[in-house]
Amino acid sequence: MATPNPSAVPRPNLVGLGRTALAAEMTAFGAEPFRARQLWHWIYHRGATDFAAMTSLSKAFRERLAARYALRRPAVSRALTSIDGTRKWLLRFPDGQEVETVHIPEEERGTLCVSSQVGCTLTCSFCHTGTQRLVRNLGAAEIVAQVMIARDALGEWPSPQADRQVTNIVLMGMGEPLFNYENVAEALKTVMDPEGLSISRRKITLSTAGVVPMIRRCGAELGVNLAVSLHAVRDDVRDRLVPLNRKYPIAELIEACRTYPGASNARRITFEYVMLKGVNDTPADARELVRLLAGTPAKVNLIPFNPWPGAPYECSPDAAIAAFSDIVFAAGYSAPVRTPRGRDILAACGQLKSASVRLRKSKDEPLSAD
Ligand code: SAH
Numbered sequence: 001m002a003t004p005n006p007s008a009v010p011r012p013n014l015v016g017l018g019r020t021a022l023a024a025e026m027t028a029f030g031a032e033p034f035r036a037r038q039l040w041h042w043i044y045h046r047g048a049t050d051f052a053a054m055t056s057l058s059k060a061f062r063e064r065l066a067a068r069y070a071l072r073r074p075a076v077s078r079a080l081t082s083i084d085g086t087r088k089w090l091l092r093f094p095d096g097q098e099v100e101t102v103h104i105p106e107e108e109r110g111t112l113c114v115s116s117q118v119g120c121t122l123t124c125s126f127c128h129t130g131t132q133r134l135v136r137n138l139g140a141a142e143i144v145a146q147v148m149i150a151r152d153a154l155g156e157w158p159s160p161q162a163d164r165q166v167t168n169i170v171l172m173g174m175g176e177p178l179f180n181y182e183n184v185a186e187a188l189k190t191v192m193d194p195e196g197l198s199i200s201r202r203k204i205t206l207s208t209a210g211v212v213p214m215i216r217r218c219g220a221e222l223g224v225n226l227a228v229s230l231h232a233v234r235d236d237v238r239d240r241l242v243p244l245n246r247k248y249p250i251a252e253l254i255e256a257c258r259t260y261p262g263a264s265n266a267r268r269i270t271f272e273y274v275m276l277k278g279v280n281d282t283p284a285d286a287r288e289l290v291r292l293l294a295g296t297p298a299k300v301n302l303i304p305f306n307p308w309p310g311a312p313y314e315c316s317p318d319a320a321i322a323a324f325s326d327i328v329f330a331a332g333y334s335a336p337v338r339t340p341r342g343r344d345i346l347a348a349c350g351q352l353k354s355a356s357v358r359l360r361k362s363k364d365e366p367l368s369a370d
Contacts, residue, residue, distance in 0.1 A: 010094070011070040015043055015148065016141020018186050019193065029068065035061070037195075044196025047148065047157030049073065074145050079153065086342030089149055093142060097135055099174055101146040102347045103154070109167040110154075114146045116184050117175025122209050124229075124242050126274055128308040129174050137180040143187035146173075147197055159198050169199055171206045172227070178211035178218065188222055201225075205270065212248040212256045219261035226260050227270035227301075228253065232280045233288040241280070250292065258296045268297040268334075274305050275316035275324070282320075286327035299334040306340055306348045 017025060019040065026036040038056055042048040051057075051066040077098060078090040087103045099115040118135040120127075147169065151157060154165045169191065171177040177184045188204060191197045206218060207227040219226065230253075232238035238245040245253075257269050271293065275281050289300070302325055305315040316324075321337055328335035340348045 010072075011068060013070045013072045013141065014039065015071050015073065016139070016144040016187075016190070018140065018190050029065075031061070039065075040193075040196060043071065044190065044193065045157075045159050045198075047151055047159075049152075073149055073152065074142065076149060076153075080345040080347070082342040082345045082347060084341055084344075086345065086347050087153070088342060088345050088347040089146075089153065091142075091146065091149060099138065099142075099146070100347075101150060101173060102342060103150050103166065104341050105165065110165040111168040111170055112147060112150050112166050113170050113173050114143060115173030115175055116143060116171055116177040116180050120175050121179065122176055122242065122244055124209065124231075126231075126241060126276060126305060126311065126313050128311070134175075137183060138175070140183045140186035140190070143184060144190050144197075147191055147199075151197075159196065161198070166199070168203045168205070170204075170227070176209055176211065177206050178208045178214040181214055181218070185218075185222055188224065202267070207270075207272065209242050209244050210248050210253045211244070212252050215256040215260060219263070223262050225267065225270070226257065226263070227272055228257060229274075230271045230289075231274050231276075233285050233292055237280055241274075241276075254292055254296060257298070263297045265297050268299045271298055271300045272303055273300055274303045275321050276305050277314040277316045277320070279313060281316040281324055283323055283327055286324040290328060290331040290333070293333065300328050302328075302335060302337045304337065304340060306343070 012025075014022065014025070019036075022040060023033060023036040026033070026039070035057075038054070042054045046053075048054055049071050051062045051071065054062055057065075074091040074093050076089050077092040080088045082088075085105045089101050090098055091101060092098045097118045099118055101115065102113040104111045104113065115138065117137050119132045120129045121134040147166070150166055151159070156165055171184065184206070191199050192201050192204070201223045202225070205225040205227050206222070207229060208215065209229045215226065218224065229242060230238075231241050233250070235245060235249050238250060257263070260269060263269050273280070273289070302321060304321060305313055307313070307315065325335045325337055342348055
């Protein structure tokens, strides 16, 4: 049997490790505890991709580190920029799996939309990602790496305190973050650390389809903002749109939101509502939504449905969306209609990964024809 070539075994990567993991790694390496703090600064504040750049460490120590460890980013297999300035990166991990990360620049902020899983198990009937099976959870380092890649591409090192292009993070990419809670939590702790990437929990929003038993823990442990993909006000309709509703129906979901730790009128829960023609978009639906939200610090995001090839739905007409928004707004809730961003690069809600899957399919076709 051939002996494996030791140089073919990749060196362990330090980028993406949390504080505890990095400290443990340095202890095992025989370094003093303050070394872990220095490395943390270089990796997460300065964005170093090379040990040689870590000039506050002795040359001998840098060389020892470089012989043992790597400072790797995932490969960017595609980078696209929309005519509206939205950017999308397709990241490829060493096992060949890919996820997408999207940056949405606005007047006053820049939001990074981060993925938590490769694919998704939820099978929401209006979501393109839902038509792809779950391949695997992302590790904490792979979630952190999405922020690192965006900072690299936007030239945001050292981590700026003002005039940032990445001011906000939303876990609204591929996957259900509360089905990968441990890794998401570890990653967010790294992202929030004030001596590193330093994005405050107030600027981070986790979006869930409604994994009720995990909602309280998320609020208590992470203190991030919560967004809930509600999309329907009756269980029979929501059962069809978001099959997870059969397990955690609307009443239980709303109750978990009402008691979400940290929610207040100053920090409201976002209810996402995709507008589907003839399915969930009547004035009666809007009035029922208002009734459901009574007593919950809430705001509503109305998302025009983004169609995809073969989708069994159409987007509601503008007039229906406006009428819906007016009813919710008149009841005292903010109810903006989200303008789709990055449509030309398939970066809009529910479309992530579709391009790469199509690419792979078209590559596969000649093979199967052979
Ligand atoms: N699993 C999490 C996060 C990913 S989805 C969740 O369900 O919240 C991010 C948001 O995009 C969700 O509100 C989702 O319902 C919405 N979305 C998915 N497909 C869409 C589509 N085709 N058009 C508009 N919004 C969509």
